[in-house]
Structures are given as structure tokens and as C-alpha cells.
Amino acid sequence: MSGRGNAAAGSPWRKRGDMILRILAALPLGYAVATLWAIALSVILPMRPEQATTVGMLVAFAICAVSAMWAFAAKSGWKAIWVLAVAGGVAAALAGVMTRGGGVA
């Protein structure tokens, strides 16, 4: 990739590291967040379990794609990762709470 150098941006290794973090944030972290939300929706939604699971699956791809967009829009690679980690954590917490509290399967 030929580059327009931006002298104030930092060493090449920092840039490379930042890029790697963003790629990790997009996939596999984006995929993990999408799956976690699919699981969360499957237990939260007030419908029959196979219907709720289907909704979770349908929505998951949008979440994954948007996560990838966020991974590159974020101000830094680390910010990309921690926001997605929080998003995934919320989903996991919701799923955990609902499973233990309500009991599904």
C-alpha cells in the first residue's frame, strides 16, 4: 500500500498494531458480539423459543457488519475493542440473567 505519510501519526509499528487491533475487533470480536446477541435475544424475546432463536439469528448478521464498521470508525483500535467487549458483555449478562431467573430450556 503506497501511503501518504503523516509525520505526526507515530511509528509504523504503532500503526500496524492499531490496524491489527481493528481487524481483531471486526472479526472475530464482531462475530462473538453478534453470536452473544443472538443468544441474548433467543432468551429475552417473549415468543416461543424456536421463534426467538430465529430472530436472534436473523439480526446477528447486521450486528456483525455494524461491528466491523465501528472497528474502523473508532478513534483507536483499543477503543474499538473495548466498546465491542462491553456490547458483548451486556448481551452475555442479559442471557445469563434470563436463563437463571426465568429458566428456558
Added chain:
Amino acid sequence: MTALAFILATLAFALFGLSTDEHHRKRLGNRPDAVTVLRMRGGAWAAVVAAFPFAIAAQGWVFGPILWVALLMLGAGLVFLALNLIPAPAGRK
């Protein structure tokens, strides 16, 4: 019904296209001012919305929306080709 929806869809994109500087100049001779652009685009959006009930009437609630989107794409494509491939009247550029 389908024909009406198609005409409205094509009209919508004709208005969108002609509201741009380049094509307005080419086909209508002058650069459009802000009011004209607003009117044309407003009319275009109205045509887009108006086509919807005709599409539903033609094919029902399941296939109607599909027909609507299909006609919009078709109208847009035809207008695109017409505006770009039909030569403008001589003396205009």
C-alpha cells in the same frame, strides 16, 4: 395498476435526475436555482410514495412491496440510461 406504479417510479427518477446541475443544464438549458431543485425533488419523493399503493393494489401486501422496489430500480435504470445515452439537443452541453 402496475403500469401506473411504473410510470410514477420513472417520473420520480426523471425528476431526481433533471434536478441535478449537469442534466438540468443539458436538457433544460439553465442551471436550476434552489427553489426549483427543492420543488423537483419534493415532487420526485411524492411520486415514489404515490407508486406504493398502486403496487399493493396490483399484487397484494406480500408481493406488492417487492413490485414497488423492482419498479423503482427499473425506473431509475431507464432514466439513467436515457439521461446519459440520448444525445442532448445541439448547442447545449
Added chain:
Amino acid sequence: MSDLGDKGFRQSQAFLHTWSGLLLGWVLFAVFAAGTIAYYREGLNRWMRPELARVEQPEKVLAGAQRFLEDKAPDAKSWFITMPGATAHGGTAFWVPQPKEGETRRRRRSDNQVTIGANGEPATVRETRGGEFFYRFHFDLYYMPVIYARWLVSIAALLMLVAILSGIVTHKKIFRDFFTLRRSKGQRSWLDGHNATAVLALPFHLMITYTGLVTLAVMLLPWATAVTFPKEGAFFEALYPEGPAVERTGRAAPLVDLTAIVRDAEAQLGGKAGYVEVVEPGDAAARVTVTRSGSTMLSSRTPHITYDGVTGKALRRSPETGAAVVTAGSMIGLHAGRYSSDWLRFLYFLCGVAGSVMVASGMVLWTVKRREKLPDPARPHFGFKLVERLNVAAIGGFPLGVAAMLWANRLLPVEMAGRAAWEVHCLFLAWGAALLLSVVRKPQPNWVALLGLTGVLLAALPVFNLFGTQRGLIASLWSGDMMMAGIDIALLMFGAAFLALARRVARHKPAAPRVRRRAAAPVQPVETAQMEPAE
């Protein structure tokens, strides 16, 4: 490369758009092109079997299938009959023999399969995969276990979804650019072409990518059922509950006339029948299940009715599916487009062509843009050379492969062993030759050669049909066989288009000696690019 975090939102998405589009763009092109062709898979099934006549009476085919199966496989465990639609080449039937003690389940379907022609008799026809090849290829690829292929295609589809969304977000002044088409302006013309094919059919591109992922959702999201349906198979059991399994009694009883059952089922289901499955034919416990055709409704999850195979009484109808499942089924139905009328299917096809052009033009645009920035045009860096030549191999090679396969379908001897597989090998042999060529020669003469050869081969096919088969264009038009006529006409038009493209490329001369480029016009330094160049 400056820090991505310093760039604005639009710039970051432009970067993402470029790379998500480029990484698997070559796979995407082949998948998109094959999928587009697959919209006419039934027509190609017929076109590639010119010996077969058009099906006029599906009931005749069904009766013929029943006769054949009662004669050939009276004690099979199950029969499976595909009802021919209006454009099908015939009815296909296969049977599953009774499982023997100790024998492993290595069912070779090709041994237990037959094609029933329009006259109800088993058809002697050249062995070919027909249009089904393109359908299968666009998610199973070839020469690899399907699970790897589907994952690769899915990742490509996800990247495409990201490319579409980031492309929308990054595109400023979408109205002003919507109708712009600058001709013969090098990079800007490529950009306009890429934008036009992308934006004009944008609803289609978004839909096809998203719904494509949905069709493979269960494979792609195995953990989504981890909490609600942890046991294997429980999810499917909940979605599509089956009736009780059929137990063979050993008492022989004649099977009821399938035609009568299908007529009743079509009346009850509200649409034409697509499949007929008979379990334990000839036995007192026989069951016949008739499933509604996917071409008669939007959702791909069509309902079915199960009948008693001896008395013909309706026993069980598939339960209504919930809203979420109907939505998923409708998404799959939208993707496959089986419900579509003739003209809507043609529009699907046109949108698919636009999509293929969108992918191809995007990848060429990348090289055209990059060429301007090369420090030394005579010795481009490896990445640039790789993309440039892979573009030739993928975009020039795949259509050539398709043309080669269609010719193989016409020319390979009918009695040849493994003929169907060899037709496909011919596609990949031609594609491989294109790849070899792209490594060895410079890109421009390669483009001309590949595009030109493809054009000649495609246009020559209808000519061959006129003299070499009974289904030439004139015969098709005369008998009102619009599907066959349409394919021949399409081949002529695509052939002409490829030849025109080849001529255009041949005429492009590299411009100013300072910077070597493919476009004819010199650089316009004043006009800024509409989409900020991404790194």
C-alpha cells in the same frame, strides 16, 4: 499510512470499503456471476439437454414416474419425485433402497435416479449437470468439501455486506452522483460505472447479500441455539415437527394412484405441488407426502400434507409456522426468486448482472487508481501486480470457463463415461489456462484475448444450435418455446458485449510517457475524486 483514527468517519469507511471489497473480490465475482446465471437454472437444464421435449403435462410425468418406480424399485424404503414446473426439463425421481444388515449408508444417488421425460417415459439423455451446476457452485464451489466452500462464500458475503454498508455511508452527494456517467475519462469513468451499477440496484444488492447469509445462518451461527436448544437436532425438531416415523409392516398393499393424491393436495394446499415423497411403497403402512412448490409462494418453507398410501386419506398437514420462521423463509424465498414471474425473474437477472459488473469494476477501479500513484510505473510493487493479474484471471477467466463448459456440453460424446464431471472439468481447465496466461503475459493483451475469445465462443453457441440440434433459435421461436429462444438470444447478446469490450480494451493506448496508464485521456488534475482515495 496515516493513523486511521485521525481520519474522519467517511474516510475510515472508505478504507474499509476498499479492503472488504478487495480481499475476496475474486471469489465474490465468480459466486455472483454463477448465482446470476442460476436464476435460469431450469432453462439451462433444458438447454443443456436438447434431446428432451418441453413438459406440457406434469401429471403425465408423475404417472410415468410412478409406473417406473413400481417396476424398478417396488420394495424401496422411499421414493422421491420432483414435479416438473413449466420450464423444467422433466421430472426427476430417486429412490432409497431398504437398509441392509451391516451395510453402511453409502447411498450413491446417481445409481438410484431417473429422469422422466415429457411423455412419461424414462428419458435417454446426455449426462450433464445442466443449470444445477451454477446453482450449486455459487455456494458449494467445486473440488472442495462443501463445508469449507460454504464458509469461504459466507465470509465473502459478509465482507460484501460490509462493503455495501460502508460504501453507502462513504458516498457523499449521492443525488448529484446518482446520474453521473463520464465517458472516456479513465479512473472517473470506472468510478461512475461502479457507482451506477451499485446504486441503481442497491436494494437488490443489500437484499441478496443479507438473505444469502440467512440461508446459511444455522451453519454460521452454531452457538445461537446454545441456550435455548442445546441438544443436537432439537432446534429443527421444534421448527419443523415431524409426524410419527413410519414402520414397515411387511403386509403388501397396492399403492394408491399418486395423480389423484396430488390433485387433492394441490387443492388443499392452494398451489402447485413441488415434491412427492412416498415412504414404504407397496406396504400397508405406506405414506405419501405432497409438498407445495416453492415457486407458488414467497416463503421457501412450503407446507405439506401426508396421506395414507393405501387408502388415499389425508392424515396430517404441516403446522402453521410462527412469524419469525415465516420471515426467515421469506428471506430465503426472496434470495432464490423462485416465486418470481417471467419479467420479475428477468429483472433479478439484470440486477445480478449489475452486481457482477459492480464487483468487477470495483476491482479494476482499484488498479486504475493505484496505477496513478505508482512511484515507478515500469516496476509496480508486488501487491499491485498481484491484484492486476488476478483481476484478469478471475474476471476474464470465469466467463471463459462458462463458455467452455457450454461448448463441452455440446461437443463431448454422449456415451462418454463421467461426462457430466468432464463438462465441469472443462470450465476449470479453461479458467486455469486463463490464470496461467495472466501470470505469463502483460494484462492488456490478456484482457483482449480472454474477453474476445469468450465473446466468440458465446455467440457461436446459438449458431451451433441451429445446425447441430433440434432446438435452434428458429425452431424455438416457431414453436413458441420462449425459454430456449431467450437463452440463445442472451448468448448472442453477451457474446456481442464481450466482443465489444475486447475491442474497447484493444483500442485503449497508454497515454503520456511520464505515467503509463490504461485510460486514453490524460490526468485531469483539477477535478477531485468523488470518493476520497483510501489507503
